Amino acid sequence: MSLFNVFKISGSAMSAQSMRLNTVASNLANADSVVSSDGKPYQSKQVVFKAVQDAANQSSTVEVDRVIEDTKPGKMVYDPKHPMANADGYITMPNVNVTEEMVNMxxxxxxxxxxxxxMNAAKTMLLKTLNIGQ
Structure with missing residues (x-):
């Protein structure tokens, strides 16, 4: 495997982790939201990765396969004065666990x-390899 493949592999992993960080940030931002844009309680989202085989280079990269919504039910909070409260006085809060999201982040x-x-180590090795030829 070429050192140049390291850049491709690490770059794909950085892109996937960046998407994961953005999703975690979205979850944390909506942790206390009573409703989302569709009028329902916000559902926590999780990123699913997949490995992509490159037969020509005999290497694998990582990509975001999809972003899924967590199916856990939201927290029920008793607040009868809240305008979104049901007949029993409960509001449904998002199913975001702030501690889990911080660990994910x-x-x-x-x-x-x-x-x-x-990537920095590979770059350093390539530069040293070029310097050997001088």
Whole structure:
């Protein structure tokens, strides 16, 4: 495998992790929203990755396969004075678990950082290889 493939592989992983970070940010931003744009409680979203095989280079890259909505029910909060409360006085809050989302954010940012360091190491090796020929 060529060192140039490292840039392709790490670049695809950085792109996928960037999408994951954006999704986590969206989930955190809507953690306290009572309704989303469709008038229903916000549903937490999760990114699903897939590996893409490159037979010519004998390598794999990663892509975002899809973004799915979490099917867990939302939290029921008793607030009878709220305009969105049901007949029993409960409002349905988003199913976003802030702690899980923070862990996802830390994990995605570390994965992104690791791919940046991998690309920098490959760049350094290529530069040193070019310097050998001088």
């Amino acid at each position: 830390i994990s995605a940012s570390r994965a992104y950082q690791n791919n940046v360091e991998t």
